[in-house]
Amino acid sequence: MGNTIVRMSGICKRFPGVKALDDVQFELKSGEVMALLGENGAGKSTLVKILSGVYTRDSGQMEIFGSPQGDLTPKTAQALGVAIIHQELNMCRHLSIAENMFLGRELVGGLFLNDREMEQEAGRVLSELNIDLNPGDIVGDLPVSKQQMVEIAKALSTNARVLIMDEPTSALTSKEIGDLFRIIKQLREQGCGIIYISHRLDELRHIVDRVTVMRDGKYILTEDFHNISMDEIIAAMVGREIKEKFPHVTCEKGEKIFEVRNLNAGKLVRDINFELYKGEIVGIAGLMGAGRTETTRAIFGADPKTSGEIFVEGKEVKITSPETAIRAGVVMAPEDRKKDGLCTKLTVRHNIALPNLDWLCDLFSFVRSAKENTTCAEAVRNLKIKTPGVDVDAGNLSGGNQQKVVVGKWLARESRVVIFDEPTRGIDVAAKVEIYNLMNQLKLQGIGVLFVSSELPEILGIADRILVMCDGRITGELAAEDATQEKILTLATRFEEKFLA
Numbered sequence: 001m002g003n004t005i006v007r008m009s010g011i012c013k014r015f016p017g018v019k020a021l022d023d024v025q026f027e028l029k030s031g032e033v034m035a036l037l038g039e040n041g042a043g044k045s046t047l048v049k050i051l052s053g054v055y056t057r058d059s060g061q062m063e064i065f066g067s068p069q070g071d072l073t074p075k076t077a078q079a080l081g082v083a084i085i086h087q088e089l090n091m092c093r094h095l096s097i098a099e100n101m102f103l104g105r106e107l108v109g110g111l112f113l114n115d116r117e118m119e120q121e122a123g124r125v126l127s128e129l130n131i132d133l134n135p136g137d138i139v140g141d142l143p144v145s146k147q148q149m150v151e152i153a154k155a156l157s158t159n160a161r162v163l164i165m166d167e168p169t170s171a172l173t174s175k176e177i178g179d180l181f182r183i184i185k186q187l188r189e190q191g192c193g194i195i196y197i198s199h200r201l202d203e204l205r206h207i208v209d210r211v212t213v214m215r216d217g218k219y220i221l222t223e224d225f226h227n228i229s230m231d232e233i234i235a236a237m238v239g240r241e242i243k244e245k246f247p248h249v250t251c252e253k254g255e256k257i258f259e260v261r262n263l264n265a266g267k268l269v270r271d272i273n274f275e276l277y278k279g280e281i282v283g284i285a286g287l288m289g290a291g292r293t294e295t296t297r298a299i300f301g302a303d304p305k306t307s308g309e310i311f312v313e314g315k316e317v318k319i320t321s322p323e324t325a326i327r328a329g330v331v332m333a334p335e336d337r338k339k340d341g342l343c344t345k346l347t348v349r350h351n352i353a354l355p356n357l358d359w360l361c362d363l364f365s366f367v368r369s370a371k372e373n374t375t376c377a378e379a380v381r382n383l384k385i386k387t388p389g390v391d392v393d394a395g396n397l398s399g400g401n402q403q404k405v406v407v408g409k410w411l412a413r414e415s416r417v418v419i420f421d422e423p424t425r426g427i428d429v430a431a432k433v434e435i436y437n438l439m440n441q442l443k444l445q446g447i448g449v450l451f452v453s454s455e456l457p458e459i460l461g462i463a464d465r466i467l468v469m470c471d472g473r474i475t476g477e478l479a480a481e482d483a484t485q486e487k488i489l490t491l492a493t494r495f496e497e498k499f500l501a
């Protein structure tokens with residue numbers, strides 16, 4: 001580790017109704033990876049946004065490479081060598097990869113943009129990162145994990161010396177995570193300082209040198225990673241010990257509540273058959289690209305089906321759109337919350353009320369506000385959504401709290417089946433337990449719970465039964481008692497012979 005390249009002290013930042021940062025200190029050395037940890041809403045993103053010029057601080061000192069800094073803008077921060085990969089994907093969906101990478105710093109030749117050079121340079125960075133994409137590809141057409149890799153490539157293309165990664169791995173496949181870690185180590189060798197924010201605590205040991213923990217907008221501690229245990233880190237984040245990371249409740253398996261027969265859709269949903277019973281949680285495991293999200297989207301009517309029948313409580317239901325799914329009692333919390341799950345420009349209240357207007361409105365289609373108030377208040381209370389009130393824009397909540405709003409709006413209505421696609425992505429340890437408790441609560445109420453997850457410990461800890469998918473098919477089913485990571489991975493890589501040839 002080298003010299004101190006970033007020093008922040010006494011940093012305060014207030015938003016309407018929230019003190020996001022209260023006298024926070026932070027230090028980064030060259031050639032180190034510093035993990036910045038804390039619960040949802042602790043202030044991590046706000047702190048790094050101040051360092052990268054997205055927000056200005058209310059008070060406090062900030063030094064970068066030894067020189068004191070006043071208020072930065074994204075441009076001046078970039079000129080100092082500070083690059084940030086934002087938590088929420090931040091790209092222009094209709095532009096190409098190369099256009100996104102050079103947005104705001106386009107290469108020009110004479111009067112015109114030098115498209116060729118930009119594409120070449122973008123291609124170089126992509127191949128350095130082992131990303132098999134074409135610089136001309138339109139970003140909006142890429143799956144989330146690829147968009148995230150492009151976001152990373154974009155930050156690296158600025159030759160940063162201070163690189164901030166705000167939850168870079170939350171949407172990546174394990175191979176991509178491996179590539180990213182390789183790059184992080186390489187950058188560290190070159191003397192780059194890296195700030196690494198993540199809720200995936202188990203991945204820290206691969207790359208992290210030191211940790212800084214924040215809680216409720218306050219600085220708690222900084223420690224060498226080798227000198228602190230995971231339990232101590234969690235206790236510092238949460239302010240208490242978490243006894244049970246995967247609370248499991250057992251209850252009697254009841255009658256069949258949901259059935260999918262011979263479902264086919266697109267290329268990645270091939271002859272899917274399964275049943276859900278009351279009193280159980282079913283997990284869908286598989287590698288990224290196995291068709292799990294596609295399957296849930298087809299069930300929910302978000303994508304068209306080529307064939308297949310769906311039964312709720314023994315009766316066939318025709319699901320042709322999310323609206324018909326909701327009416328049939330089937331609801332879903334999607335994977336890409338910013339695009340599909342949440343209206344960031346609407347308030348928390350309206351996000352929660354929106355899918356519930358059918359029963360929140362009176363005969364004349366006016367919203368019954370007393371009912372709306374209690375529904376929203378309940379969702380905020382049950383999920384411990386951290387927000388100054390229900391009338392702030394959902395987009396202003398911290399990432400994890402946005403996810404809670406997505407889940408909250410569905411819990412407000414009486415559903416028969418709830419489908420969760422990666423429900424705990426970007427959610428802190430304590431809030432994860434809250435989401436698991438909620439799933440358990442649904443299970444005890446006799447509601448069918450289906451959840452897709454890429455985190456094997458979570459699937460193993462929470463599901464009663466596990467379906468494993470590979471290449472659009474269900475390749476096996478395991479009872480939770482007999483399931484192991486190895487067994488799941490074997491099924492998750494069971495490709496058909498013709499694909500291996």
Ligand SMILES: Nc1ncnc2c1ncn2[C@@H]1O[C@H](COP(=O)(O)OP(=O)(O)OP(=O)(O)O)[C@@H](O)[C@H]1O
Pocket residue numbers: 015016018019020038039040041042043044045046047087386387396397398399400401426428
């Ligand atoms: N633009 C904004 N307007 C109003 N409040 C905000 C804004 N940005 C952040 N906040 C509030 O500041 C607090 C800190 O949020 P921040 O996004 O920094 O948390 P975080 O530690 O990054 O959480 P997460 O792990 O969920 O991403 C939260 O209470 C959040 O609601």
Ligand SMILES: [Mg+2]
Pocket residue numbers: 044045046087166398399
């Ligand atoms: Mg954040």
